[in-house]
Amino acid sequence: MIVLDYRDKRPIYEQVVEKLEKLIIGGGLEANSKLPSVRALAMELSVNPNTIQRAYAQLEQDGYIYTIIGRGNYVTDKSEWQDGHFKTLRADFTELLKQAHAAGMPQTELLSLIQAVYGENKEDLT
């Protein structure tokens, strides 16, 4: 389900958060489905339960999951975190664009990068 990279400089709990976030955003985990328990995931990754606990807390705070005490952790519905996520993306984007602009990178290059990722087929627009 998740593969950790111990060479990564970021703390492990952050990696777990990132991986699960991507799974949820990408649709790899259905809304309202149950996540593995803290202890189970900790065991699977050979990691201290505290670390997983921290990751889940973070995910809950960011709105991607909700916790029912004594029951487990569940994936939040898309509609609840979509707005916040878009806002973050937009902010990151403008930040990066400012840098590119300051560095004198031509607009055309950015457009071609978008093309490369989004594909040329117009049907792919969401």
Next chain:
Amino acid sequence: MIVLDYRDKRPIYEQVVEKLEKLIIGGGLEANSKLPSVRALAMELSVNPNTIQRAYAQLEQDGYIYTIIGRGNYVTDKSEWQDGHFKTLRADFTELLKQAHAAGMPQTELLSLIQAVYGENKEDLT
């Protein structure tokens, strides 16, 4: 010249590096111009000289400045780091684009963000 943000969790020397990088990239500091001395900048920011020293070492290692022992630190010519910097920007960009794509953000939104930063007047194209 530089303002530190003590609420920022990143180490101080990294903040200094980032701020100076932006100044150099953005053209706020002329090529071959002299940077403030380690001690002078340390005093100005009320910070230990070692911290500034570390920031300068980092900047030198990344090619943004060069050091002449016993003389001072000087801004490197643009041509020397431009290529590497563009490469970094492109990598960051595609990374972010993948996330945006996975999240289902429409192409049109990205295009309008580019417009907003690069300005609508065609003369501004670099």
Next chain:
Amino acid sequence: MIVLDYRDKRPIYEQVVEKLEKLIIGGGLEANSKLPSVRALAMELSVNPNTIQRAYAQLEQDGYIYTIIGRGNYVTDKSEWQDGHFKTLRADFTELLKQAHAAGMPQTELLSLIQAVYGENKEDLT
């Protein structure tokens, strides 16, 4: 494990880097094995922890070791730095050869030096 030479004019951290590099390159330290902790090595060499820390940072930057925060420092796999190291050796070699050539040192002498180091027994060829 390491012996410092205080008559050497180079900084201590550089000596530590060199010694460890040689150990790693020469195979004296297995891949993925754990290096002594910053504090432990500092104590052993009667040196400030900061100094060792700097040496380890350098080694990591050069790709010879990798660091896991809160766990320790580990030896990188050979395949990751072998190419770069060979390149460096080749460069050093041609530089020295140019000097020897300019000084008028005969080819035969170089060949005999190679013999002396690589051994005359053909089985030793790698």
Next chain:
Amino acid sequence: MIVLDYRDKRPIYEQVVEKLEKLIIGGGLEANSKLPSVRALAMELSVNPNTIQRAYAQLEQDGYIYTIIGRGNYVTDKSEWQDGHFKTLRADFTELLKQAHAAGMPQTELLSLIQAVYGENKEDLT
């Protein structure tokens, strides 16, 4: 006569030493010919006379030049320093060879490097 590289991390007097050594070894300066005076060279390089003084002192100590007080500095005859120089080269060579051997670099590669520098024409042997 000499061009300094201020970006070089080595002290300036060391660069001057190196450049002059190469000139003398390569035959660019005749034996017993007079070197520029300390003050003259200092002026030409826009450098503190102390720096040149130090370089000359180093060269004299290594046997490449000799000083006649009140008259100037002169290039030593080749026969006097040739032995010492060869010894140094041999030492540097074996040191580098040991590293190459430890790293597992094949003999054949070294031989081809020698070929590349010494040229394939056998008449070039000195």
Next chain:
DNA sequence: GTGGTCTAGACCACG
């Protein structure tokens, strides 16, 4: 316990 950062204060080589 581990690495990472920071301060305070010192000494050295260089120019």
Next chain:
DNA sequence: GTGGTCTAGACCACC
């Protein structure tokens, strides 16, 4: 005066 190194001692985040 400048950068480079080192010590001593401290605090923090991570696991």
